[in-house]
Amino acid sequence: MIDLHHVSKTFRKQDETVDAVRDISLTIAQKEIVAVIGPSGCGKSTLLNMIAGLYAPSSGSIIYKGARVSDVNTDVGYMTQKDNLLPWRTVRDNIAFPLELAGAAKGERVLRADQVIAHVGLDGFAHRYPHELSGGMRKRVCLARMLIYGAETALLDEPFAALDAQLKLAMHDLLLKLAAETGQTVVLVTHDLMEAVTLADRVLVCTRRPATLALEQRIELKRPRDVLNVRFTNEFKEHYDALWERLRVEYHEERL
Amino acid sequence: MTAPDADAAPGGLRDNAADAGPRALGSGFMVTCQVLLGAVLLLVWQGASGRLVDNFFISNPLDVGTRLFGWISDGSLFVHIWATVHATVVGFIIGSVAGVILGVWLGVSPFASRLLNPYLSALNALPKVALAPLFVLWFGLGIESKIALAAVLVLFLVFLNTYAGVREVDRDLIDGARLMKATRAQVITKVIIPSAMSWMFAGLKISVPYALIGAVLGEMIAANRGLGYLVQFSGSQFDSAGVFAVLIVIALLAVALNLLVEIVQHRMQQWRIVGR
Numbered sequence: 001m002i003d004l005h006h007v008s009k010t011f012r013k014q015d016e017t018v019d020a021v022r023d024i025s026l027t028i029a030q031k032e033i034v035a036v037i038g039p040s041g042c043g044k045s046t047l048l049n050m051i052a053g054l055y056a057p058s059s060g061s062i063i064y065k066g067a068r069v070s071d072v073n074t075d076v077g078y079m080t081q082k083d084n085l086l087p088w089r090t091v092r093d094n095i096a097f098p099l100e101l102a103g104a105a106k107g108e109r110v111l112r113a114d115q116v117i118a119h120v121g122l123d124g125f126a127h128r129y130p131h132e133l134s135g136g137m138r139k140r141v142c143l144a145r146m147l148i149y150g151a152e153t154a155l156l157d158e159p160f161a162a163l164d165a166q167l168k169l170a171m172h173d174l175l176l177k178l179a180a181e182t183g184q185t186v187v188l189v190t191h192d193l194m195e196a197v198t199l200a201d202r203v204l205v206c207t208r209r210p211a212t213l214a215l216e217q218r219i220e221l222k223r224p225r226d227v228l229n230v231r232f233t234n235e236f237k238e239h240y241d242a243l244w245e246r247l248r249v250e251y252h253e254e255r256l
Numbered sequence: 257m258t259a260p261d262a263d264a265a266p267g268g269l270r271d272n273a274a275d276a277g278p279r280a281l282g283s284g285f286m287v288t289c290q291v292l293l294g295a296v297l298l299l300v301w302q303g304a305s306g307r308l309v310d311n312f313f314i315s316n317p318l319d320v321g322t323r324l325f326g327w328i329s330d331g332s333l334f335v336h337i338w339a340t341v342h343a344t345v346v347g348f349i350i351g352s353v354a355g356v357i358l359g360v361w362l363g364v365s366p367f368a369s370r371l372l373n374p375y376l377s378a379l380n381a382l383p384k385v386a387l388a389p390l391f392v393l394w395f396g397l398g399i400e401s402k403i404a405l406a407a408v409l410v411l412f413l414v415f416l417n418t419y420a421g422v423r424e425v426d427r428d429l430i431d432g433a434r435l436m437k438a439t440r441a442q443v444i445t446k447v448i449i450p451s452a453m454s455w456m457f458a459g460l461k462i463s464v465p466y467a468l469i470g471a472v473l474g475e476m477i478a479a480n481r482g483l484g485y486l487v488q489f490s491g492s493q494f495d496s497a498g499v500f501a502v503l504i505v506i507a508l509l510a511v512a513l514n515l516l517v518e519i520v521q522h523r524m525q526q527w528r529i530v531g532r
Contacts, residue, residue: 052431054435086447
């Protein structure tokens with residue numbers, strides 16, 4: 001569904017050129033959950049921005065459902081570590097924002113927003129403003145907003161990096177539940193290997209900048225996964241160790 | 257000329273004290289002190305006039321009061337106040353609407369903002385008051401030229417603030433909205449303008465006194481009514497009591513306008529917190 005052909009991206013800042021991504025080719029199937037892992041600042045986010053059509057690749061091409069991505073890709077939902085909620089809107093109005101943009105009537109917006117609010121466990125918070133919510137709740141709002149406008153692909157850029165361990169688990173659980181229900185394709189960028197293995201069907205390890213693919217590994221863990229207990233299984237450990245072995249090289253080189 | 261200036265202060269100080277007292281200080285003791293200080297200054301003024309300084313320069317509180325009372329009882333003062341308020345308010349509205357539109361437009365259009373940048377900088381650096389003769393030529397001696405001067409003063413302040421606010425809008429919020437299929441118009445009305453709102457309000461707030469300045473100045477240059485005209489006319493008649501009387505009225509008007517802005521701002525903030 002998403003095909004990247006020899007995609008590279010170079011940024012120019014005055015006289016300095018920075019290679020963020022170099023020659024990545026990759027195919028992501030529909031309903032697949034792919035985790036991209038690598039050292040911080042290696043160009044993973046640039047990759048997502050290109051899939052979203054916010055940046056154009058310097059060379060190569062990105063094909064989304066058979067069509068080349070040349071403008072903002074409105075089939076995707078985007079979620080970053082920063083929430084990108086509109087601070088002057090309540091939870092309900094934030095969640096209903098995509099419907100409002102599409103011109104839905106107020107009654108329908110409220111009705112559907114309230115359904116989704118209940119679904120992600122935000123009952124009673126419809127009238128709160130983002131700054132009144134905890135980090136985890138804001139993530140729920142983001143997921144609910146993505147859910148309501150039926151984005152067929154979710155691009156997640158270290159979405160849970162700022163959450164504590166318990167909240168992270170709860171969000172992983174919610175994310176897997178929603179992805180299974182909606183059949184969403186998920187591309188998750190993270191630097192947390194535990195998170196990557198827990199969630200993904202496939203983990204891609206990126207090198208230091210410029211990002212290239214160093215390793216690709218299928219995660220053959222059964223679904224639905226129990227996000228709390230899956231990490232204590234032997235299979236999980238094998239996947240984790242194999243990936244960590246490769247990742248350590250990248251981190252090690254970075255230190256030098 | 258230093259004497260009138262030095263003694264113009266008591267009137268102004270007393271007004272400020274009366275204004276700031278109940279709100280900011282709250283304590284009855286401080287209010288009492290402030291009123292006492294005002295009374296003492298008035299007494300000193302009254303005592304100094306004619307003894308230490310020629311009455312011709314600094315007049316005296318009793319004459320000023322008599323002049324004010326005369327204008328109030330024949331109703332002429334209200335005609336002048338109304339003329340000034342009218343020009344101030346209309347100028348403020350025109351200037352702020354134009355400023356917001358210009359600010360948003362240039363804020364979202366890099367091409368236009370770069371194109372117009374040198375011209376706007378030059379216009380902004382120009383003391384807008386110097387445009388007054390031009391406005392008299394264009395709009396005549398009536399209220400229109402005063403409105404124009406007030407509007408131009410307001411326009412630049414509001415424009416600069418709105419522009420800064422629009423440029424400050426979080427790029428990620430805009431990208432997020434675009435990914436959710438927002439059109440350009442929707443991005444502007446639903447993301448950029450609400451986001452820049454606090455900047456716009458800051459611009460509107462600081463520009464209110466400037467609208468009054470514009471109106472009064474316009475009236476001083478060429479008019480047959482308004483507080484600016486009245487202060488100019490009294491001065492040209494060597495009527496220092498009249499000048500002081502108008503100054504007091506202008507100061508009170510400015511205080512009232514600032515109070516009004518604060519009330520509106522308070523309302524707006526409540527509205528922003530409670531409802532959408």
